[in-house]
Amino acid sequence: MPKALLSDRRRHTNVVHRIAAPVRNVPKEYVHLHDEDAVLLTKWSSLGSDRFAVTAHWPEAGVYGGSVPLLLAQTVRQCALLIGHAELSVPLSHQTLMELMDFSVSGDFYDPKNKPDNLFILVTAKRNNPRSLRIEQSILSEGRLVVEARLDYSGIAPAAYRRLRGAHAEVAWEDVTSPAPVLAHTVGRTHEREVLLAPSGLPNRWQLRTDVSNLALYDHRVDHVPGLVLVEAAYQAAHAVTAPDCHPIRVMSTFNRYVEFDAPLWIDASVVPAPDEGVLHVEITGVQNGGRAFSVSMDCAR
Incomplete structure (x- = not known):
């Protein structure tokens, strides 16, 4: 795997067996989607201290067409939005502005023989400032670390967003x-x-x-x-x-x-x-x- 993006990640994959299983279903509204079949996340739970566990399922077909890069980017995006809305009090009425998305991937992750059906995601949430979040993710497939990712985004209140967008709203x-x-x-x-x-x-x-x-x-x-x-x-x-x-x-x-x-x-x-x-x-x-x-x-x- 390439050099980790997140140097402070020192979790061992055995952590999967030590934490409580996620218990809540993921509403499509939490990931800003209208089509329920486009939701890749399945459940999540809090681990305390701004740490969370999320599970995801990648279908064989469907709207994403089986594209690994697209499925991966969509998983990282959905996970960040879910934790922001469900756990960090980002109002669903707020618009989101993505600022960065980084990830590193295990080299054999694209081998069709290793294509995952189910993923387990360990998440850490941080605040860059009162409006902006950083969501760091370690994604595991069958207990093996395959992706590390981070995504920064801001939440913008409706009135402020209308002023910001003006004629483009x-x-x-x-x-x-x-x-x-x-x-x-x-x-x-x-x-x-x-x-x-x-x-x-x-x-x-x-x-x-x-x-x-x-x-x-x-x-x-x-x-x-x-x-x-x-x-x-x-x-x-x-x-x-x-x-x-x-x-x-x-x-x-x-x-x-x-x-x-x-x-x-x-x-x-x-x-x-x-x-x-x-x-x-x-x-x-x-x-x-x-x-x-x-x-x-x-x-x-x-």
């Missing part, structure tokens, strides 16, 4: 259009409907496709492009420049501003030298209206 989804996609296999996808990148006419640059009919990424109406869409677009861009295979084993994502539906978002990817053999390092940047909207540093196993 309402989006007519029926007017949202997307350019034609690149070929699905070039970005590691099977179906055209899954492709988030459109040609730009320049090498290693693409335009983001905001296809709101993609239920894996647009479960319900939102006024900006979700952070999960940007992470998936970064994965597809990394695949395009490292083909034929890109298995992200370390991902560090930073979100600088909201991505709007009414202007093109340009995504650039480049491979840069990596100190470790067997690893390709990719830098991905998204720019909208002349300003950086997000950036992702990704290590991919060869």
Whole structure:
């Protein structure tokens, strides 16, 4: 496994057998979803001192199409939202602003023989400030540590959010259009409907496709492009420049501003030298209206 993102994690996998089993079902509202079948988390419990246990189930098929990177990012996202709302008093009425999502993954996690059905997640919650949370996660499969992750996000009260978003607070989804996609296999996808990148006419640059009919990424109406869409677009861009295979084993994502539906978002990817053999390092940047909207540093196993 790559060097841990979270240096203060010293839990042994045997901890799984020492803690109380999670006892509560996860409501879809706690993870900001309308489709119950899209909820990957199953139960959770408190371990005391801002520590929690969460279980997750990955279906063979369904809205996420069996994509390991998408399932993993969605699991990390859902876990952070669940703990914020259920345990840390973040009101369900608040809007959330994702600030960063980082994770490191065991190199053999992408082997189909190791694909997990059920996951166990040890969670630690911290407050960056009164409004912002850091949710750190150790994800285990069959008692083996396979992923370490952290996600920072802020909760914004409805009135403050309306002031912040201004004219962008309402989006007519029926007017949202997307350019034609690149070929699905070039970005590691099977179906055209899954492709988030459109040609730009320049090498290693693409335009983001905001296809709101993609239920894996647009479960319900939102006024900006979700952070999960940007992470998936970064994965597809990394695949395009490292083909034929890109298995992200370390991902560090930073979100600088909201991505709007009414202007093109340009995504650039480049491979840069990596100190470790067997690893390709990719830098991905998204720019909208002349300003950086997000950036992702990704290590991919060869």
